[in-house]
Every structure is written in structure tokens, then in C-alpha cells.
Amino acid sequence: MKFKWLWKILVVATLYFSCFAAQAYPLPALPPDPSSLGANIQRTMALMANSNPQHRNTVRILFYGQSITKDDWSRQVAEDLRTRFPNTHFVVKNRAIGGCASQCLVAPAEHDLYPFYPDLLIFHVYGSHIDYEKIIRKVRETTTAEVLLMTDHYTGPDAWSDRMSFEFIPEFAARYRCGLVDIRNSWLRYLRDHSYSPGKLLTDRNHLNAQGNFLMAELVKQYLIYKPDQESDPDELVKTYWIGKDVSFDNGKLTLPFTGNRIDIISSATNSTGAIGSIRIDGRKPSEFPExxxxxxxxxxxxxDWIESPNSGKDWPxxxxxxxxxxxxxxxxxxxxxxxxxxxxxxxxxxxxxxxxxxxxxxxxxxxxxxxxxxxxxxxxxxxxxxxxxxxxxxxxxxxxxRWSVVPNFVDTYVPRPNPDPTIEQTTTLAQGLTNQKHILEIVSSDGQPLPIQAIRVYHPPIGRSTDGHSKMNG
Known part of the structure; x- marks a missing residue:
């Protein structure tokens, strides 16, 4: 009994000090319209919220931008998601490049961003609005990533940051159906509420100190909420075809017409018989597609290029x-x-x-x-x-x-593999980077029997979907 009470006291003390530590700085107020929180990122949030110990959904998150995105707030956001959604299998990267404004970032994004094909892109960068839009548009043309745009924090009067934050970035968010974290207005409100000067949250004229990182993380975390009353993927950007229900093997051959630029196999828990599958798309081996x-x-x-892991002590960017x-x-x-x-x-x-x-x-x-x-x-x-x-x-x-490498975003042959963790889907990308149009997938089993495949998942980016060549989002 004595140890039981000691344990309770220890738990209460831990919670108290945790709360005290979390409140070392005052929390920001919610935005004037809290209903805007979580908008346009519900497919990703649903993957997190609907994970469970038996089925841990994989969620890929990329932080991208320049030195502000390299700061510690991004780590705090990632740690918060892991805490709130402990059953989710997270793959998180931060590939921000200090000093690389949008007119610079538009080049390395070809290597960093589009091939990574995240579920969620959290994005902040300074620079040209023209190149900023080029990056966001290409994300929506070449991936099904949901995008969370962040306006600039307030460091003092700056007409260009005001114009980007109050005009261009909100316009891009509306045009490309992105989430929008209104950092600038919230930052100004926080400064006014606590009678702070801008320098109170900075280490220099622009970069964040510990309290600035805390505030930035809290403002982004406010937005990353699940809304079960909202449809998670109304445009069917990602669609799963279940074997035996939506598509089947016929004499060892599976044929699936699909529309999109990426197609994955989700392996079955069934043990493999040793058979393999020959892959053809539009009658060609995937390796024959230059794209x-x-x-x-x-x-x-x-x-x-450091991939974040929960126990890593390495530098973040x-x-x-x-x-x-x-x-x-x-x-x-x-x-x-x-x-x-x-x-x-x-x-x-x-x-x-x-x-x-x-x-x-x-x-x-x-x-x-x-x-x-x-x-x-x-x-x-x-x-x-x-x-x-x-x-x-x-x-x-x-x-x-x-140095660099040329890597394949395809396989010509599907080889079923044992799954070391059955709680996580084992996926094989058959092709990523196809022209975003109609295709026909064929899988032919080497032994004439169905392969151990649970489902096939197709990714259909939102821009370039219509047959007349016009963007679905431009209307």
C-alpha cells in the first residue's frame, strides 16, 4: 500500500512538472476562426488518427524551406505528432537549406521534394512569389501530397513579408487547396498580448530563439488536428483497389486500368509460394519509361541527408x-x-x-x-x-x-517478401513519376497462380487530371 501511494505521488509530480515545463512560455491564442484549422490536410490527419496497434498507417512528412524551417520548432512538431499519434509509423525528413530562398530552392526541389512524394509537406520559404508558386504548383502536379503553407513570422516592418503573408501565400493556398498557417497575424497578436518587442523571440534580426521556436511549433501544432466530420479525400487522390473485391487474378494474370502517376502493391500476410510477378504498364516494362x-x-x-528517427541525437537539418x-x-x-x-x-x-x-x-x-x-x-x-x-x-x-545517384522509381519484377512487422503495410512501388493520365497495369505470375497481394494503391495528383489539359484546381 505504501509503494502504491508513493507511485501515485510520483505520477502526479511528473505530470505537474511536465505541465510546468510545457508552460514555461505563454501559449498563443487560437486564431479568430478556429474552424479553419485542419483544412485541406485531412487525408494525412485521418491516416494518423485511424492508426491502431494492429494496423499502423505510414505517414511521410517533409519539412522544406530555408533556415527558419531548419530551426528546432520542426523537431518539436514531429515529436508532438509522435506523442499524439503513437500508433502511426512516421517517416519524417527535414531537407531545408539555409540561405536558399524560393528562387534558389526551385532547383534542389527537383531532387529533394517531388521524388520523396510526401503525404504532407510543411513549407516556409522567403523570396520570389513567382518561384514560390512554381514549387507549390509542381508539388500538386507531380504528387498527391497535402501542403501546409506558413506565412512569415514578424521581425519588424517589412513590406514584402506583409505582401507575401497577406496576399500571395493566402492566394496560393486557396488556388491549390493548401492548408494555411497564418503565422504572421498570430505572431503579431502574441507580441501585443504580452507586450513583447519582436526581438524577444529572436536570436538575431530573423532567426528564432527558444521561445520563438516554442511559439512557431505551437502555431503549427494548432493546425495539425483531425476532423472526423470532414471527408478525408473528397477528390480521391489516393485510391486503394482490394484484391478479390475490386480486382482479381485470372489464370495468374491481373489487369487494372488506372489513372494517376504512381502505383503501389500492398503485400498480403500470406506466405509467398516463391512465385514472382512480371510488371507491365501500357504493355512496357517500367524501366523503359524515362520519367x-x-x-x-x-x-x-x-x-x-539525415532521416529523422525517434532516438537519433544527430543534427536535424x-x-x-x-x-x-x-x-x-x-x-x-x-x-x-x-x-x-x-x-x-x-x-x-x-x-x-x-x-x-x-x-x-x-x-x-x-x-x-x-x-x-x-x-x-x-x-x-x-x-x-x-x-x-x-x-x-x-x-x-x-x-x-x-556525388549523386540515379535511382529507379519502379520495379520490372515484383518479388514478394516476408514482412518483419505485420502491423505496418509492406508496399512496393511499381512505378512513380508516370504521366498523370490513364494507364493499364498488368501483373503476370510466374507460376500461373495469384500472388500474395492484398491491394493495389493508385496516386492521382490533382493538377493535370482533366482530359482537356486544364488544371482541375484552376477553376
Missing amino acids: LYSITRPNGQYAA WEVGAIMRVRSQAKLEVEDWAVTIRNFRSGTDFDFTVAGSVTGEDGSGSYANNPFISRSGRVVIDQADWWLSSLKNVSITNGFKI
């Missing part, structure tokens, strides 16, 4: 790479690539060579080339995409290498 290959972000020697974007004008192969710096004189005056693990030596060039096009056409680098002059804490000498 199904993607290029990973070119990183300098000290750059790192990644470092800045040395090339913002690599393009191609020829069909790619799955291989690793490297640029090797030669005759380095300055960040805007150097030579280099290019080589691929399959292609081999593929030419040489210099910063003056605009653009540089390798002999095979598999490497195209625009002069504006070199960032050697902006690298910090990195000593560039002759032989400095910048």
Missing part, C-alpha cells in the same frame, strides 16, 4: 551541397555519378570531370560552360546551379568530389 528515374541530391563531401540541381537530356541508367573538381581557382573559376559507374568517363568542362552537357547527355549542369562559392566550413581543393 521513372530520379536523381538524388548532389552533395558535397560534408553534406548529409542537412548541410548545403555544392550543386543545386543536375538535369539530364537523355534516358538515364541506374548508376552512381561523381563530379571531380580540377584546377580550382575560386568558386566561380574551376574545371571538372564527370564520370558514371555505368556510363564511365563522360566528359569535362568548366564553370564557364553554360550549360555543361556531358557526352552521353545524362548530365546537364546549369551555371546558376553551382554553389561552390557558397559552401561554408569546407575546404575545396583539386580532387574534391560531388
